[in-house]
Amino acid sequence: MRSENRRAFLRLAGGTLAGAGATGALARDGAPLDVPAWTREQGVNAPGYGRPAPGETLARYPRLPPAFPGATSTVTPLQGLHGILTPNGLHFERHHAGIPAVDPDRHRLVVHGLVERPLVLTMDDLLRLPAVSRLHFLECSGNTPWVGAKAGWTVQDSHGLISCAEWTGVELATLLAEVGVKPGAAWILAEGADACAMSRSIPLDAALDGAILAYAQNGERLRPEQGYPLRLFLPGLEGNLSIKWLRRLKVGDRPFQTREETSKYTDLMPDGTARQFTFVMEAKSVITSPSGGQALRGPGFHEIRGLAWTGRGRIVGVDVSTDGGARWEPARLEGPVLPRCLTRFRLPWRWEGGPAKLLSRARDETGYVQPSREALVAVRGTRSYYHNNAVFGWSVAADGAVRHAA
Amino acid sequence: MRPELLLTALAIGLGGPAHAQSQGPFGVGRPAAPETIAAWDIEARPDGRGLPPGSGSVREGAVLFAARCASCHGDRGQGAAAEALAGGTGSLTDAKPLRTVGSYWPYATTLFDYVRRAMPFDAPQSLAPDEVYAVSAYVLHLNGLLPGDARLDAVALPKVAMPNRDGFTADPRPDVAAEGAAARPPAR
Numbered sequence: 001m002r003s004e005n006r007r008a009f010l011r012l013a014g015g016t017l018a019g020a021g022a023t024g025a026l027a028r029d030g031a032p033l034d035v036p037a038w039t040r041e042q043g044v045n046a047p048g049y050g051r052p053a054p055g056e057t058l059a060r061y062p063r064l065p066p067a068f069p070g071a072t073s074t075v076t077p078l079q080g081l082h083g084i085l086t087p088n089g090l091h092f093e094r095h096h097a098g099i100p101a102v103d104p105d106r107h108r109l110v111v112h113g114l115v116e117r118p119l120v121l122t123m124d125d126l127l128r129l130p131a132v133s134r135l136h137f138l139e140c141s142g143n144t145p146w147v148g149a150k151a152g153w154t155v156q157d158s159h160g161l162i163s164c165a166e167w168t169g170v171e172l173a174t175l176l177a178e179v180g181v182k183p184g185a186a187w188i189l190a191e192g193a194d195a196c197a198m199s200r201s202i203p204l205d206a207a208l209d210g211a212i213l214a215y216a217q218n219g220e221r222l223r224p225e226q227g228y229p230l231r232l233f234l235p236g237l238e239g240n241l242s243i244k245w246l247r248r249l250k251v252g253d254r255p256f257q258t259r260e261e262t263s264k265y266t267d268l269m270p271d272g273t274a275r276q277f278t279f280v281m282e283a284k285s286v287i288t289s290p291s292g293g294q295a296l297r298g299p300g301f302h303e304i305r306g307l308a309w310t311g312r313g314r315i316v317g318v319d320v321s322t323d324g325g326a327r328w329e330p331a332r333l334e335g336p337v338l339p340r341c342l343t344r345f346r347l348p349w350r351w352e353g354g355p356a357k358l359l360s361r362a363r364d365e366t367g368y369v370q371p372s373r374e375a376l377v378a379v380r381g382t383r384s385y386y387h388n389n390a391v392f393g394w395s396v397a398a399d400g401a402v403r404h405a406a
Numbered sequence: 407m408r409p410e411l412l413l414t415a416l417a418i419g420l421g422g423p424a425h426a427q428s429q430g431p432f433g434v435g436r437p438a439a440p441e442t443i444a445a446w447d448i449e450a451r452p453d454g455r456g457l458p459p460g461s462g463s464v465r466e467g468a469v470l471f472a473a474r475c476a477s478c479h480g481d482r483g484q485g486a487a488a489e490a491l492a493g494g495t496g497s498l499t500d501a502k503p504l505r506t507v508g509s510y511w512p513y514a515t516t517l518f519d520y521v522r523r524a525m526p527f528d529a530p531q532s533l534a535p536d537e538v539y540a541v542s543a544y545v546l547h548l549n550g551l552l553p554g555d556a557r558l559d560a561v562a563l564p565k566v567a568m569p570n571r572d573g574f575t576a577d578p579r580p581d582v583a584a585e586g587a588a589a590r591p592p593a594r
Contacts, residue, residue: 067487068527097524110443111435117428119435120442129432178430189449196524197531199449248446257452257513259520263505266574272498274510276574369584379581383503387579 060090063160070098070195073140075160078288078307084342085135086163088218093225094140094161094239096260097195102245104229107193109213113251116180123229126170126213129178133168134212134235135341137309139281141238141265141386153404155291158392162309164342167233169214172207172249181251189256190232193247200241200265201255202234206279210235210340213246236311236340237279238386240265270381283310283370284389285318285345285362296400299353304331308343310364317363318345324357324393331360356396357405373406448531450519450563457518457560462540464547464556470537471544474526483507483548488527492548495569508549512574514566518542539563 052058058081060074073094076086086092093099104123112118143161150157181204188207192198202211212233215222222228227244234241240260255261255277267275285308290296304322308315314337319328331345345360362370373390395405440447450456472481483491483506494504503509507517522538524530533541543558551566552558558566 070527097527097530110438110446112438112443112447117430118438118443119430120438121435125434128434174432178432178434180430191446191449195530197448199519199523248443250447250449252451254451256449256519257516258449259516259524262513262516262574263507263511263520268498268503268505269575270499272503273573273575274498275577278577278579280577280579282579367584368580371582371584375582383501 058090060092060160061156063157071096073142073161075156076163077156078159078162078286079155079291079294081288084164084307084344085218086165088165088220088223088226091163091165091217091223091226092138092140092161095194095225095244096198099225100194100245101224102193102229107229107245107247109230109246110248111175111179111251112249113189114182114185114253115176115251116182117178119179121175123215126215126230129170129174131168132171132212133166133216134210135164135166135338136233136235137162137164137281137340137342138233138239138242139284139309141240141278141281144284144388144390144392146382146385146388149404149406151403151405152292154293155286155288158292158404159286161239162307162342164309165217166219167212167214168216168219169212169230169233172211172213172232175213175249176207176251179251184253185251187252187255189248189250189252189258190241190243190246191248191250192227192243193245197247198240198243198245198260199256199258200243200260201252201258201277202232202241203277203279204251206234206237206241234279236281238265238281241279265386267380267384267386269384275384278387281309281311282387282389283312283315283362283364283368284308285315285360285370286392287320287358287360287394290358290396290402291394292402292404294402296351296396296402298400299351302349302351304347304349304358306331306345306360308333308345308360308362309341310362310366310368311340312368313339313365315343315362316365318343319361319363320345320347321359321361322349322356325359328361351396351400353398355398358394358396359391361391448519448522450515450522452513452515452564454515454560454564457515457563458535459560460535460539461557461559462536462538462543463558464540464543464552464554466536467540467542467544467547470533470541474529474533475541478527483545491545495549498570498573506549507545508551508569510570510573512568512571514542514546514551514563514568517545518563 058077066072076092109121140161214233231244287306289305318331331347334344478488480486494506494509497504546552
């Protein structure tokens with residue numbers, strides 16, 4: 001377990017770190033409270049751009065050692081976050097050719113193909129258009145590997161390729177009305193300005209279903225690794241479709257069959273065929289506390305906390321089991337429960353000190369229930385690489401140590 | 407146009423018949439003339455649309471591949487630091503399938519498109535169209551899909567028969583039946 005995660009968890013659990021009193025600031029448990037130095041003197045002024053407190057060291061890291069320095073994904077520390085929003089500096093990111101240094105004044109968005117009025121737009125043009133702000137999760141379809149699970153996984157290792165933010169920008173539908181889509185249009189090529197000119201084909205109906213040309217995230221302009229100055233954002237669909245550093249949209253009649261929608265991001269089945277254009281991220285959930293690498297400090301009350309999401313509307317329920325699935329209990333969903341957004345769930349739990357196995361199972365408003373791994377593998381095998389939304393388990397040992405257990 | 411946008415357009419006095427072709431509801435941006443956007447308008451489609459003029463041969467591609475591609479992909483495209491480009495035929499049902507241009511990719515145009523936009527890794531978008539045709543021809547040759555004396559252009563490339571052309575299906579999800587669809591209240 002990474003030390004910063006452990007420290008954050010211990011703080012969360014109400015404990016104190018051994019040695020934390022070495023500064024003299026903390027009283028030992030039971031000792032009379034003193035009046036510490038920070039109460040006896042004036043504090044400092046705020047920095048221009050605020051930072052987490054010095055001891056709060058949550059960080060992303062590459063999920064796997066990258067074969068190439070320019071093709072990395074870094075994972076969100078879900079075990080250390082609260083609520084549903086991901087801070088911008090901790091939002092997961094995946095890039096295939098490095099993070100480009102785009103000059104926003106020279107950046108352009110070209111919209112052409114089967115349109116009445118092909119346009120070149122500046123960022124100023126886009127900022128003038130009517131805007132929307134919406135809360136949505138973004139999940140990489142490669143989140144949660146199908147094979148290679150390790151008992152030592154943290155939830156950051158297993159599920160860190162999901163994050164959630166408020167995205168602000170122009171609805172793609174607004175821009176498509178501005179250029180006038182011609183009859184016969186059915187797919188849109190979206191292309192980035194990075195060194196692989198990342199490109200995917202987007203069905204027109206998905207483009208008109210709440211897609212955003214986003215220039216801001218959680219209130220501030222996009223971070224470079226999130227596509228500054230402009231990205232596509234497609235709610236509820238696999239993250240790779242939300243092309244970053246967006247430079248071009250070409251409206252066409254058929255899919256463009258780019259490398260990322262043929263060689264990659266296709267799901268190989270046991271019979272050797274592969275599913276293509278598997279866009280929606282189906283209902284999924286995971287317990288973030290207690291979770292892998294953490295340790296319960298002792299028997300007694302613990303709140304089981306987790307996140308649930310679906311690309312098909314809203315989460316309507318999350319069931320939690322503490323005995324490996326023999327009994328399930330409905331968790332409390334914390335509002336607002338928004339469509340295509342993370343939903344926080346909570347369940348009070350009294351740990352008696354023996355072994356336990358924690359599972360969560362989400363349901364969405366279409367009636368879909370998050371499946372077991374066995375049910376998924378029975379249909380898809382284990383070589384489909386993408387879209388693993390199986391129920392995921394944590395075991396709690398008698399000493400309180402939490403590990404992944406299928 | 408969506409009704410709400412039409413109303414907005416009318417409310418701000420744009421979008422009347424005189425402007426219907428020349429300007430959108432908000433009148434932003436400037437026209438994208440083909441010559442203005444040519445350097446970005448680079449995609450190649452399965453039917454050959456978007457492929458540029460020019461041509462390249464397997465033999466020319468072999469020289470280029472050795473110089474620009476082999477250090478990452480192996481001298482015969484067998485894979486090294488970067489993934490394999492050749493081989494794997496018949497492996498898609500194996501425990502460890504090898505997905506390459508020859509064993510998996512459904513369209514030869516995708517190979518041209520990706521090399522043109524993203525390769526070589528240390529100098530993307532540096533190859534001329536003739537070079538992209540040549541490298542594409544060589545990679546297809548490495549997969550046994552083109553003879554050693556072949557030459558590719560915008561007409562020939564889309565006609566290359568890819569073995570896994572019909573290997574892809576539509577998304578059937580949801581594909582797994584729900585178990586225990588409703589939570590059972592715990593026994594107390």
